[in-house]
Amino acid sequence: MAIWVDDDSKILIQGITGKQGTFHGTRMLRYNTNVVGGVTPGKGGQKIDLEGNVIPVFNTMGEAVSHTGADVSAIYVPARFAAEAIHEAAEAFNENGGGLIVCITEGIPTLDMIKAVDKVKQYDGVRLIGPNCPGIISPGDDGGCKVGIMPAFIHKKGRIGIVSKSGTLTYEAVAQTMSVDEGQTTCVGIGGDPVSGTGFIDCLEAFENDPETVAVVMIGEIGGSAEEDAAEWVKENMSKPVVGFVAGSTAPPGKRMGHAGAIISGGKGTASEKFVAFERAGIYVARDPSEIGRVLVEALTDAGLRES
Amino acid sequence: MNIHEYQAKEMFREFGVNVLEGVHCKSVDEAVEAYDSLESEIVAVKSQIHAGGRGKGILYDTDSGEEVMKGGVKIAFSREDVQEFSKNICGNRLVTKQTGPSGKIVTNMYVESGCDIDHEFYLAILVDRDRKSVLVMASTEGGVDIEEVAAVTPEAIHKIWADPSTGLAMDECESLSRSLGITGDSAKELTNMLQSLYRMFLEMDCSMIEINPLVRTRDGTMIALDAKVSLDENANFRHPWREEVRDLSEEEDVEIRANDLGLSYVKLDGNIGCLVNGAGLAMASMDVIKLYGGEPANFLDIGGGATLESITAAFQIILEDENVEGILVNIFGGIIRCDMVARSVIEASKDIGLEVPLVVRFSGTNHEEGKAILDGSDISIHTVSSLSEGARKIVECIGGGN
Incomplete structure (x- = not known):
């Protein structure tokens, strides 16, 4: 088991005929991900044909979902059309038993996202991950389910859940689990935008309820208070050990650090506040991402899940 | 992206938000002319820079560095006052607590009519990340820092939220007025102002509108006495007019150039340059350098679409900073391949005659090929396999650390 996506997930690619959609769609298929169709209006x-896999293209998400029975969609369309693509996917999944929307696109206007997130919220069975994120991956026995742009080969099926705001730092966390011979159930990149769909707590809750996940690595960054809220949730609800890191201890206030949401404003959203919140919640803290593996072993050992 | 007060007030006028009459000026003559045209006995002469804290800032002579005047916003009671203040402002360097010690040279001024203030409030519209909606925040304590109010008298701050589909409810606006102790016609004016500001927030794709102070005059009129507007850069594509209001002198030249090349760069005060792919990893690289006793010189994310050209440009940008004594390259290859980065690093270092120590950490896609390319080259590069090893090594190379 994994969370939200697994070997049985049926994936659609919105923007499949575009450069990004084709490039990443091909890589998803190489990982044996079950891509069942794509959507490009007018096509x-x-x-x-993606390296011998012949994938049908539909005009709308409504058609694509009803023809293929897909339950996951990966969005690779340009920023100016991405929010509309989320709306379309949300409606299509809502009419067909629910589904997961994974929006990879970076640079979507914040006000567009407020509307899109509000729309998704109205549909019980629909979940949005992203935008501006690497996506979600659940490694399987032979390849796995990769919905996004992460390098698949660094992953291995295992028992650690990973949730992160950052792309490459997620890969770093994955590599760290591998360095201590632990694999992953699911890795979720929730993205670094100020307004997005799935948050830390959603992921933590899903990992807590997933019988195969025994521990979670959570990677936050400066800006907002999602990490503090997540820490509070961990303290109250989480029985499994959590290892945490926060990027941006050295970031100057008032400066956006690459991600639209990564900014310390009015003295709020600093890494030190977040680390303090983590420690108060009993989260195992790594101050250096290269230490995540070692700290994870410590957490697993304390929980009696591993001999040190 | 930020805009000046005079530009924000122009926008306010367009959306029917009450502001006083004022004129944008760029010289002493224009300021005096503005005073004559406004026909207001009292005017404010306001320095136009993007940073806050202008009122309490200090102006220094650009050449001599000597202090010229206290206060970047001055109340003038006569034509002579206007002449004196604008002379002290125009072309001089204004240092406020938000500009940093180097301050900003003021080239724009705003001369604005006065008014009879009864009370100063604070008003802001911004995005609430937790509620995922637009938040209106107001306080009875205007004219001071909202952070200070939040810390000392949080009960003075009142909030309402807009519904993403139906907008800002009238009764919510009315209740906000009541919480602020605003009644009668002033309350109606505030409700209308909030509706107009919310419409502007949406139509102009703002990320923040801050009015500090928002004033009630003695005759009960509600007026935006100050205006600070930030725009969401992700929405630039639907607002081509923004190019015209953008003041490039307010932005770091090197950050603009980096941005044009698809790089995300922020200059810091340390001596170890960083070249990284991914925003989170770039921040983490800085943090780890600091953890091992070094000081990062910059944040630099080369992004997922980096090329030989952009990597060369990234090295050049890092080396423009004279403080840089060594560089750490940290790449976790995903879409980017480490072998491509390795070849770019070699070409770039030959191209620009790289002389400072260089530590390279590769992981992910083609990291072994990348390392082999670097190890086989004739330039001196330290290759390492983990971030902490890389940070320790570069700190050691420049002879620092603990």
Whole structure:
């Protein structure tokens, strides 16, 4: 088991005929991810050949979902059309038993995201991950389910859940688990935008309820208070050990550090506040991402899940 | 992206938000002319820079560095006052607590009519990240820092939220007025102002509108006495007019150039340059350098689409900073391949005659090929396999650390 996506997930790619959609769609297929179709308005009825995998293209998400029975969508469309793509996916999944939308696109206007998130919230069975994120991956026995842009080969099926705001730092966390011979159930990149769908707490709750996940690595960054809220949730609800790191201890206030949401404003959202919140919640803290593996072993050992 | 007060007030006028009459000026003559045209006995002469704290800032002579005047916003009671104040402001360096010690040279001024203030309030509209909606925040304590109010008298701050589909409810606006002790026609004016500001927030794709102070005059009129507007840069594509209001002198030249190349760069005060892929990893690289006793010179994310050209440019940008004594390259290859980065590093270092110590850490896609390329080259590069090893090594190379 894993959370939200697994070997049985059926994936659609919104923007499949675009450069990004084709490039990453091909890599998803190489990992044996079950890509069942794509959507590009005006190109419905065509087929696209991704290294020998012939994938049908639909005009709308409504058609694509009802024809394929897909329950996951990966969005690779440009920023100016991405919010609309989320709306379309949300409606299509809502009418067909629910689904997961993974929006990879970076640079979507914040006000567009407020509307899109509000829309998704109205549909019980629909979840949004992202935007501006690497996506979600659940490694399987032979490949796995990769919905996003992460390098698949660094992953291995295992028992650690990973949730992170950052892309490459998620890969770092994955590599750290591998360095101590632990694999992953699911890795979720929730993205670094100020307004996004799934948050830390959603992921922590899902990992807590997932019987195969025994511990979680959580990677935060400066800006907002999502890490503090997550720490509070961990303290109250989490029975499994959590290892945490926060990026941006050296970031100057008032400066956006790459991600739209990574900014210390009015003295709030600093890494030190977040680390303090982590420690208060009993989260195992790594001050250096290269230490995540070692700290994870410590956490697993304390929980009686591993001989040190 | 920030805009000046005079530009924000122009926008306010367009959306029907009450502001006083004022004129944008760029010279002493223009300021005096503005005073004559405004026909207001009392005017404010206001320095136009993006940073806050202008009123309590200090102006220094750009050449001599001597203090010229206290206060970047001055109340003038005569034509002579206007002449004196604008002379002290124009072309001089204004240092406020938000500009840092180097301050900003003031080239724009705003001369604005006076008014009879009864009470100063604080008003802001911004994005609430937790509620995922637009938040209106107001306080009875205007004219002071909202952070200070939040710390000392949090009960003075009142909040209402807009519904993403139906907007800002009238009864919420009315209740906000009541909480602030604003009644009668002033309350109606405030409700209308909030509706107009919310419309502007949406139509202009703002990320923040801050009015500090928002004033009630003795005759009960509600007026935006100050205006600070930030725009969401992700929405630039639907607002081509922004190019015209953008003041490039307010931005770090090197950050603009980096941005044009698809790089995300922020200069810091240390001596170890960083070249990293990914924003989170770039921050973490800085943090770990500091953890092992070094001081990062910059944040630099080369992004997922980096090329030989952008990597060369990234090295050049890092080396423009004279403080840089060594560089740490930290790449976790995903879409980016480490072998491509390795070849770019070699070309770039030959191209620009790289002389400072260079430590490279590769992981992920093609990291072994990348390392082999670097190890086989004739330039002196330390290759390491983990971030902490890299940070320790570069700190050691420049002879620092603990």
